[in-house]
Amino acid sequence: MKVGFIGLGLMGLPMAQNLRKAGHELFLHSRSGVPADLQGEGMTACGSPAEVASKAEAVITMVPDTPDVEKVLFGENGVASGLSSGKLVIDMSSISPVATKDFAKRIGELGCGYVDAPVSGGDIGAKAATLTIMVGASETDFERARPLFEAMGKTITLVGDVGSGQTCKVANQIIVALNIEAVSEALVFASKAGADPVRVRQALMGGFANSRVLEVHAERMINRTFKPGFRTRLHMKDLEVALSNARALGVSLPGTALAQQMFNSCVAAGELDEDDSIMCKAIERLSGHEITKKS
Template identity: 45%
Template sequence: MTHLAFIGLGIMGSPMAVHLQKAGYDVSGYDLAPAAADALVAVGGTRATSIAEAVTGAEIVTIMVPDSPQVEEVLTAEGGVLANASPGTLVIDFSSIRPDVTANLAARTKAAGFRIIDAPVSGGEPGARAATLSIMVGGEPSDIEAAWPVLEAVGQTIVRVGPNGAGQTVKAANQLIVAANIEALSEAVAFLEAYGVDLEAAITVLGGGLAGSAVLDQKIRKILDREFAPGFRIDLHHKDMGIVTSAAREKGVVIPLGALVAQLVASARACGDGSLDHSALFRGVERLSGRSLDQSRSS
């Protein structure tokens, strides 16, 4: 069995690690919260007590942590991957971080004798649990080919989009589109509710037309039920909107809608909704409309 280390067993990482163990890999998982490895251990994986323990002897190292500083620490700290894994090890970074940081870390990782690809994912917790994630991959073709069985074990749509860093650039664009769609869906629901429309009927017809989208399919129930348990937290989408707005500014690309949505995401976070699912942008629409957040849809 191929020894694979999985660093970061959160909402996304835990089901991904479970899928890899079930696919025949010998997975050693590490997370700052030891209990996060429970699901992996339940299917035969191993709970590591440190990154160094997880990556020692590993042929593949996968990473799924929140942001650029964490990826850098996982790779370059004294107890990290480069200091404890064997040169030649393939590193797959599933995290969503800044494209420039990814390119820089890839250069440092390659200089140390390792292989690395960036493979950020889209699909949220449902996609991670169903192994149907969309994966945008940046890196050398030969490294991506070597990683392909791992990617296939957790994803459904897998596309090489360019060299190291390109995967993160495409993920930033993805997050811009998703945030704008959630905000538009939230505003539409608030509008429909204000007029007392039959919501279920309205959503059915909207979903069957040009307004239909994966965002509508996956997020409408959360909005209608006011049930915002996190599948993808507003805190993380706030980070991602910072990435896309900063990267766009660096290239002289004007994204006025993106800038506005980034501010709405920041407002939701400032109002205490950071730990909620990003569909809780709906709560921001209700606040701006002067409606009570626990007001019933019929009022």
């Protein structure tokens, strides 16, 4: 398939590379420029989102936030201005479910399909093509997009109509944030009590407390390696989407609000662009103790 890909950041770059490995022809655009190693046979750099849309059958967007998606789609030289009837727009960013429905309506008026398909799995999943992909779309558009998803992900689920993918991703981010907070508390507690957090983590991974956060993020907390797999600023953005939509729905999310406040304290400490496992430092500062290995 001729595929447009807009947004070649930490997640987008390996996702695009996996599409190329699967044999798709790529038309690429990124505000920071298209890397030289993504230009060559079967890969073409484009000067604008409109140019991408004019050349591709399906256009994928993978950018940070709701305003970024709106600008890419409907701004000057945006995707919408390059579309022709019958094409497919697939947004794999993590953004507002409400805005997603509006974007889909506007793209639909141009005679094109729209799919929202946010992902989970971080940069590790993006590189390994094992992402979890949560899809909101019609059955027809989902089937059109499926071959692309299969090149990037392992668990692909049609959750419901447009907007449902983003709603599922918000739920995912709530669970992950609260899990990070819980694992942070547990490791600070264990370390301060004199236990080796390395062995505590190993023991917990064999029981009901196991999770991907315990497997991946706890290791980062223990080894003090906070190079971003998923930046704190992006997780905070997702939690703000959760809290703002919760207010509109009249839903109480007390744990989510607490996790957001923990992230806020990391921002105050200048840790906005670290991995979201950095939340452990907020717990450490409150406790006056840093997670410390025995050896």
